[in-house]
Amino acid sequence: MVVTRTGSAGPRRGDDTTDRRRRIPRTDALLREARLAEAADRLGPATVKAAVRQAQEQARQGFIAPEDVADTAVALLPRTTGGLRSVINATGVVLHTNLGRASLSTAARRAVQEAAGPTDVELDLRTGVRARRGRTALAALRDRVPSAAAAHVVNNGAAALVLVATALAAGKDIVISRGEMVEIGDGFRLPDLLVSTGARLREVGTTNRTTVADYAAAIGPETGFVLKVHPSNFRITGFTRAADAGELTGLGVPVVVDIGSGLLGPHPLLPDEPDAETQLRAGASLVTASGDKLLGGPQCGLLLGEEELMRAVSRHPLARALRVDKLTLAALEATLTGPETPTAAALAAEPAVLLARAERLAAALGADGIDVRAVECAATVGGGGAPGVTLPSAALALPERYAAALRTGPVPVVGRLEAGRCLLDLRAVPPEDDERLAEAVRSVPDPAAGR
Template identity: 40%
Template sequence: MNKKSKKQIKLNNEFRKVPSVERILSNNQIVKITDDLSRDYVTKVIQKELVKLKSESLEKNLPLNKNFEDIIELIKEQLKLETNFGPQNVINATGVILHTNLGRSTLSKEAINSMVDIANNYSSLEYNLSKGERGSRQKHLSSLLCNITGAESALTVNNNAAALILTLSTLAEGKEVIISRSESVEIGGGFRIPDILSSTGASLIEIGTTNRTYLKDYEKAINKNTAAIISVHASNFEITGFTHKPTLNEICSLAESYKIPLIHDIGSGCLIDTEPFGLVHEPTPEESIKNGASLVLFSADKLLGGPQAGIIIGNLNLLNKISKNPMARAVRIDKFTMSSLQTTLTHYIKNEVTKKIPIWIMISQKQSSILNRVKKWQSTCKIKTEIHETQSTIGGGSLPGQLIPSFCLSIPETKNLTADKISRKLRKNQIPIISRIENRKVLLDARTVFPKQDKIILSALNSII
């Protein structure tokens, strides 16, 4: 008998140790699970896990190292994982206010309630109540956005990348788009402005250098095949030192003189002045329109504080063309996003931003208030903790480098509990708590933790022991 045959016999013997699907289904722990989940679904998960076990054994040429109890636990864990559909609620104790991995901005109670109301009822989504006929879903937001920003028209889609692709595929397919080399950037998730531009059928013409671009560079690049000039606000990085760039107003004036649209992608969508909060100035859509931008693109789920959406505002004729692009239907905003965004925008016209919109409540929190909360955490905590000054960040591709003084509860690691283990335990809490680690200490920044979550934080900390 050759070595290959002996190896196969050995593996077959190992595979005989794998329990049958019926035996697993008969286990009391699995029987309890089938009271909640269909037997057919549980059977498929069991089959998949058993195939995976055998495949791993074959690939690694190793014996099965799991007994029956191990396999039951493995299947229970997999069932738990697979039935935890969609994103899970977590507590953000990182101090990053617009944490992209944690869903960016949270919504106001009113914005959430508006979605629930729309979900529970029919709505006038695409129905004109005054005329009794079909209407446009864009009308609900267009007027509000125009009044806030001073634009002629507005169009809302499902995210800002879609807004950029829709705009360029409409206005620049087969033509050239001019952009400063310093603004030809990666916007997160591996997506790069050059790649987005090329996907629309437009040719990218980069001008200037990484650190210095002049108005004359734009003018030299303009020709009869130029469809637009695009300016991208550096919302997630900084270039400092020996730099130069023309003002937006100067670029807009140049574009206007050549009758070329100027597209300004400002990213964060901030609608209020950030300086009173101790932050550097962040360009607003209203300022871009006043400076002469033909179209302004921005996100709704960053500094605007609303749901995920991309907003295009500006020239009426250009937006009419964009709205007629067949792709506009593919990236159109849904009724739930529309409702919550409309409610969020209403907070701005009612001057209640820092009272209603969660991210602005966080940004505007007083340090004394944060410190008092951290002291309460510490006073009822059974494990050793320290209180430290720390720095919260805006995050989410907004206001790069801007830090806000804050306070955090610090948990130093011990011989038995490393910082990684403490952090892992917090993540395994019923409502996972996401922390950050610095200098072998786990930090919980109270700025990004909602007061209603304080009890959960304390319960989790006391269960670490």
């Protein structure tokens, strides 16, 4: 703490904290520095000023020396004019909603770059006439889900449900179990979404038990369809009963199943997670899902199922407002036809391999004098998928102060706090990012060492 005397000229001489703060370069002086001035022309003055202020704050707190403010500000600048920053996901949540859920594969990223210029998104190059938008991506989607006679893509999972409800049930009833009237992240409630389309909700059964007879008793001339929703972010256990899609197919109305997570086929590690192929084979008329969850692709909403219903949905006027752009189509097709996605790799990572990586990194960082150790831990799927499922994992355990410093460093690393330590879980960190992760840890100043 800086101590001053009443009437004195200011802080005591020799006060290291005050001296350090006085030596921090002024903002206007830093903005005239050649590298930062050039960056201001490239990225905009506001972006550079934000980096300068962040570096100055690090100097005030003693994390860096005043003479390092300019270098730190340059390091904090984003590589592009976009406001989003690339981060390393060390949270242990494979599909972290706040971090954009699925990471695109290398093939998908290349496809996006290729599609950034003029493309044949709605043109048949052989005939020179207009063609169906996204036709190759839709064909790839049907190839992955053989039981789907038709497919359609919109801009997210909620949009898929909105389009189906509007096209098939506006002014009609949607029959749904009380136990599936869910709320997902950020206060988003499914009933509110469905009612906004002009449909009426007909709730049946109870929170924990809904039978086929409950659905049958509610169906009448005003029924648009029966809706089954996977309660993806919670589980009801104990005295429960839920009718599956196969049991509802004989009720005389379409059965729409929202599987949420985007799993196209059964997954050995997630046996309780519903998938599109199984639901359609069981008799579902339409299946809706998200593309940026377990599928591991870009944000989009997938619709799969019967051709006649899909025609009614895809030709509804609202479909135009919810359509995806060419970049999403390119990324989706590359995800469907390309090599293993980062999501699939993260789910399949062997715990022993993760622990070996953590031990190797801990040994290297420990040799640099950093207080770190490798620990076993548990990761989760995230993104509203596989509630209650934990994945054995391994992490670097660091002092708690590393959490904030790593989030705000030149290469942002987002971990989690657990038992007073900052854990950097490797489950969702690709092996090729291990050295970047290590360098980010090394870059965190050590106040005890005076740097």
